[in-house]
Amino acid sequence: MVEQYTGKDRRYAGDDVDITYSLKRCIHAEFCVKRLSAVFDKNARPWINANGASPDEMTSVVELCPSGALHYDRKDGVQEAIPEKNVIKIRHNGPLEVRGDLAIEGATVALAQETRASLCRCGASNNKPFCDNTHKEIQFEPVEAVSIDEVPSPSESGKLVITACENGPLELNGPVEIINEAGGFLFQGNGTALCRCGGSGNKPFCDGTHERIHFKAE
Numbered sequence: 001m002v003e004q005y006t007g008k009d010r011r012y013a014g015d016d017v018d019i020t021y022s023l024k025r026c027i028h029a030e031f032c033v034k035r036l037s038a039v040f041d042k043n044a045r046p047w048i049n050a051n052g053a054s055p056d057e058m059t060s061v062v063e064l065c066p067s068g069a070l071h072y073d074r075k076d077g078v079q080e081a082i083p084e085k086n087v088i089k090i091r092h093n094g095p096l097e098v099r100g101d102l103a104i105e106g107a108t109v110a111l112a113q114e115t116r117a118s119l120c121r122c123g124a125s126n127n128k129p130f131c132d133n134t135h136k137e138i139q140f141e142p143v144e145a146v147s148i149d150e151v152p153s154p155s156e157s158g159k160l161v162i163t164a165c166e167n168g169p170l171e172l173n174g175p176v177e178i179i180n181e182a183g184g185f186l187f188q189g190n191g192t193a194l195c196r197c198g199g200s201g202n203k204p205f206c207d208g209t210h211e212r213i214h215f216k217a218e
Contacts, residue, residue: 004110009071014050017058018073021048025130026069027095027118036061066097067131068116080115085177086160088194090204092181093141095131096121096194098162100176104129106164107218119162119170123198128217129164142203147184152177155188167217169193169206178204 009022019039032040039052039061050058055074062070063080072080086100096119104111104119106129120128121142122135160174171193178187178194186204193206197215200207209215 004108006110007071007114009069012046012048012050014058016055016075017050018075019048019050019058019062020071020073022069024069024127024132025067025118027067027131027133029066031064031066032061032070035064063116066116067118068114082115084157085155086158086175088176088178090121090144090178090180090186091118092144094135095119096170096204098160101157101159103159103161104164105161107166109164117162119196121194121196121198121204123196123215129162129170129196140198142198144180145186145203145205147180147182147186152185152188156190164196164217165193167215168196168210170196 005024009020012019012021033042036053036057039049039058041047041049059072059074062072082101083099086102089097091097098117098119099115102114102117104114104117109129118131120131122138122140124134124138125132126134155177156175158175160172160176163171165171173191175190177185179185194204195206196217197210197213199209199213201209
């Protein structure tokens with residue numbers, strides 16, 4: 001039976017803030033170690049010192065983490081704000097960078113409340129549906145979709161449910177904007193399906209290629 005990731009990550013306790021970290025979800029963007037080395041030091045053990053800076057400094061840096069590998073629990077009750085809209089940024093030759101009011105579900109994941117995630121779209125990650133940087137190893141270089149000329153009206157707020165379909169696409173249900181690396185609009189609406197097999201001829205959208213190539217996600 002496949003074990004589901006539910007977000008119960010390693011906890012680093014501090015006087016005012018606890019920081020949680022998921023090694024499986026980390027894509028080593030390194031905003032943390034570059035912005036706040038007094039708290040995040042790769043050469044120290046433990047590598048996170050949750051008393052190394054003020055609560056505001058620590059939480060602001062944690063919120064930069066694109067993969068959602070880092071989260072926090074403040075003892076004063078202040079929580080990370082849920083973004084007003086759900087946005088998926090297509091990273092050039094890289095993953096789907098998602099921010100919003102998210103739920104992520106599938107055979108290997110069950111997250112009822114999330115705000116940040118980096119999801120695999122090359123088809124080769126060993127930690128699907130999350131990115132693990134394998135796109136760099138396989139030199140994933142997709143032909144990207146052309147952005148639409150007309151800028152859509154602001155999208156609605158609400159929960160975006162992302163379902164990693166069995167051996168199939170990432171199915172999106174809920175309001176979402178999809179943009180490219182430069183910020184150009186690719187989609188706005190309340191549902192679509194995104195390729196995660198790496199083979200679609202209409203990336204980032206699914207075109208059914210996963211069936212033809214017998215894509216195996218798990």
